[in-house]
Amino acid sequence: MIACGALGGHIREIAARRGWAIELHCLPSLLHNHPERIAPAAEQLARDLQGRGLRVALGYADCGSYGALDSLCERLGIRRLPGLHCYDVLAGPGRLRAMFEAEPGTYLLTDFLVRSFRRSVLAELGLEEYPELWPDYFGHYRRLVWLAQSRDAPLDAEAAAIAAMFGLPLTVIDTGTGGLERELELLVGPMPPPLEHLTGSSPPPTAPDGLVTRRHP
Amino acid sequence: MNQDELLRQLYDFTLVGNAPEVLSLTNQGLAMGLGPEMLLYEALIPSLEEVGARFERGDFFVPEMLIAGRAMAGALEVLRPLLAETGAEPIGKIVMGTVKGDVHDIGKNLVNIMFEGAGFEVIDLGVQVSPEKFIDAIKEHKPDIVGFSAFLTTTMPMFKANINALQKAGMREQVIIMVGGAPVTQEYADVVGADGYASDASAAVVRAKELLSQRRALARA
Numbered sequence: 001m002i003a004c005g006a007l008g009g010h011i012r013e014i015a016a017r018r019g020w021a022i023e024l025h026c027l028p029s030l031l032h033n034h035p036e037r038i039a040p041a042a043e044q045l046a047r048d049l050q051g052r053g054l055r056v057a058l059g060y061a062d063c064g065s066y067g068a069l070d071s072l073c074e075r076l077g078i079r080r081l082p083g084l085h086c087y088d089v090l091a092g093p094g095r096l097r098a099m100f101e102a103e104p105g106t107y108l109l110t111d112f113l114v115r116s117f118r119r120s121v122l123a124e125l126g127l128e129e130y131p132e133l134w135p136d137y138f139g140h141y142r143r144l145v146w147l148a149q150s151r152d153a154p155l156d157a158e159a160a161a162i163a164a165m166f167g168l169p170l171t172v173i174d175t176g177t178g179g180l181e182r183e184l185e186l187l188v189g190p191m192p193p194p195l196e197h198l199t200g201s202s203p204p205p206t207a208p209d210g211l212v213t214r215r216h217p
Numbered sequence: 218m219n220q221d222e223l224l225r226q227l228y229d230f231t232l233v234g235n236a237p238e239v240l241s242l243t244n245q246g247l248a249m250g251l252g253p254e255m256l257l258y259e260a261l262i263p264s265l266e267e268v269g270a271r272f273e274r275g276d277f278f279v280p281e282m283l284i285a286g287r288a289m290a291g292a293l294e295v296l297r298p299l300l301a302e303t304g305a306e307p308i309g310k311i312v313m314g315t316v317k318g319d320v321h322d323i324g325k326n327l328v329n330i331m332f333e334g335a336g337f338e339v340i341d342l343g344v345q346v347s348p349e350k351f352i353d354a355i356k357e358h359k360p361d362i363v364g365f366s367a368f369l370t371t372t373m374p375m376f377k378a379n380i381n382a383l384q385k386a387g388m389r390e391q392v393i394i395m396v397g398g399a400p401v402t403q404e405y406a407d408v409v410g411a412d413g414y415a416s417d418a419s420a421a422v423v424r425a426k427e428l429l430s431q432r433r434a435l436a437r438a
């Protein structure tokens with residue numbers, strides 16, 4: 001499974017719980033700011049993995065690649081998560097559409113974004129260096145909606161701090177990861193055979209939960 | 218400082234988005250007797266074009282574009298009234314807006330700055346502009362060109378909705394329609410029936426001038 005770093009943690013947890021024998025390769029979530037780089041990065045990795053005889057799936061939605069991941073899937077005979085972005089997978093596309101229709105000035109958060117807001121949003125958009133750019137970026141937003149996977153007190157506090165930074169109301173929707181789990185189930189299909197049967201060699205070293213996780217710079 | 222040095226510095230400070238320096242050099246240039254056109258065409262616009270080129274190459278990202286755009290916008294505030302005084306007619310009038318349902322506007326704002334710098338009169342309708350609002354603005358301002366900007370897969374279909382609304386109002390032929398935004402391609406622009414597309418702000422100006430002169434030649438014929 002080649003996945004976006006923003007989903008990696010959830011995928012790892014779900015796969016471990018379900019006992020799926022998958023090798024998880026995460027690409028940096030920051031590629032979202034340069035979506036034209038997602039498909040080439042995924043392709044290189046997918047070809048390597050296919051070269052090792054592995055069945056490959058993409059833990060990505062379209063994610064602003066505007067069809068490039070779909071054509072990659074077609075070329076390599078692999079599949080991806082449905083929808084336009086991970087928000088669709090987590091909350092369901094219907095719910096998301098309704099949310100944006102009700103208030104186009106909606107800015108979405110996920111647990112990942114709440115946790116990494118400083119790094120993936122403030123730093124990436126240059127807001128730490130140029131705080132005066134805040135209105136250029138966020139001047140048109142009217143509310144924050146946090147699609148929460150698993151809340152706890154520190155995360156609640158982080159989200160509240162982000163809402164205070166925006167000076168906007170925060171709505172919390174507990175989506176959990178059920179939607180993601182259902183889609184992953186379809187993606188990995190019926191329980192794939194153990195790795196050694198696929199590759200004919202001994203599997204790479206596994207973590208205690210039976211999962212292999214690799215990060216790619 | 219001589220003229221060449223001033224233009225060079227104006228170019229350099231715009232490139233790094235140093236708004237206070239850009240403003241002060243603009244005023245200094247004017248005090249030295251340099252024309253507003255010279256400051257624009259020999260420093261400010263080439264610099265913003267270089268910013269766009271660096272963005273395309275991946276050397277610059279959004280914040281660098283924004284601060285450079287802001288610096289140039291500050292200079293335009295000073296130059297705008299002077300350009301108007303010279304009595305030169307704007308080379309065209311354009312109504313711009315981000316389509317309904319979308320609030321991404323950084324790209325659109327940069328396009329506006331380049332259009333203005335190139336001598337167009339720009340009427341910016343802002344974000345989340347409905348088809349009705351575009352129609353009202355076209356009636357009111359009688360622009361040569363109307364530009365639609367969209368950034369989300371879910372809002373791109375508004376191009377077609379806008380064009381249909383213009384058709385229904387019997388106004389489609391009155392204006393040149395240009396579209397753009399991160400997800401938009403020439404192919405998509407053709408499918409929805411727009412007249413022009415451009416992938417960045419400098420290309421948008423070039424394309425707009427082309428379309429305008431084609432239309433004017435046709436009108437003369």
Ligand code: B12
Binds near residue numbers: 395
């Ligand atoms: C900056 C940014 C934001 C900023 C926007 C600030 C603002 N005021 O505009 C913030 C952080 C607020 C933001 C929010 C969101 N964003 Co955003 N954002 C981006 C990002 C990183 C860059 C866009 C940008 O400004 N580029 C810089 C400008 C200069 O380039 P440009 O837009 O392409 O514009 C040039 C050309 O297109 C052209 N042009 C533009 N308009 C026009 C018009 C005409 C007529 C012409 C001729 C030419 C033209 O000229 C411009 C200048 O050269 C993109 C990813 C990317 N790299 O594209 C995602 C991206 C567009 N965002 C995305 C998403 C999902 C969102 C959110 C939903 C995320 C969230 N957490 O809620 C919200 C949107 C909510 C909403 N209600 O709209 C997705 C869209 C995916 C999709 N399938 O639709 C992207 C692709 C990221 C991704 N990979 O997922 N975003």
